């Protein structure tokens with residue numbers, strides 16, 4: 070850990086949710102005198118949903134989810150956005166022309182557009198590091214292993230175990246978000262363990278591929294165009310001499 074004037078922030082972070090007086094996942098601050106049985110008086114108790122007050126710590130990183138079906142890829146006209154050999158979605162800022170089509174296409178709103186020239190940035194899951202066999206910097210740097218990197222199936226299994234652990238500890242609202250291949254985007258490459266409804270974190274409860282209706286829209290547009298052309302021809306043919 071790193072010491073700072075006698076305070077080791079990494080050690081404190083490591084102990085979150087372990088020390089009796091430390092707020093852990095879903096920790097809430099019970100009103101004075103109403104701490105759950107067994108909680109040290111006057112201290113914040115971990116895992117106390119029944120004593121919930123308006124103050125809670127809910128952490129999540131608002132990053133690209135590396136969707137299985139990524140609408141951003143469907144709308145990019147330059148190929149600046151592409152699917153990598155690792156299954157992640159990466160944007161090449163030097164190819165991007167700043168059109169901004171991808172920004173509203175992303176169901177999670179995680180693409181940042183630069184005001185000056187419109188070019189966009191987002192999490193690449195450290196494409197450069199993956200290329201040389203390293204894990205993403207966030208997973209490497211996180212002192213509590215709250216961010217983990219690995220084969221998706223393995224992570225899903227580990228996360229399901231963690232949710233079961235939290236449920237057993239009384240955190241009834243714990244759930245995974247984006248882990249299911251059956252959701253509206255075919256599952257996310259980066260999924261999350263939430264301690265409340267997705268909306269509380271500012272996440273869409275039922276994310277959808279925003280371009281999913283494009284093929285049928287084009288079909289309808291083509292049908293309409295053919296019908297109009299046919300009407301045009303018909304009226305021309307029937308014009309009185």
Ligand code: SF4
Pocket residue numbers: 132133134135136139140141142158174175176177178179180191
């Ligand atoms: S989260 Fe948004 S930017 Fe990331 S892959 Fe999905 S659609 Fe693209």
Ligand code: SF4
Pocket residue numbers: 144145146147148149150160164165166167168169170171172187188189
């Ligand atoms: S802003 Fe850049 S990355 Fe986004 S759709 Fe346009 S060219 Fe592609």
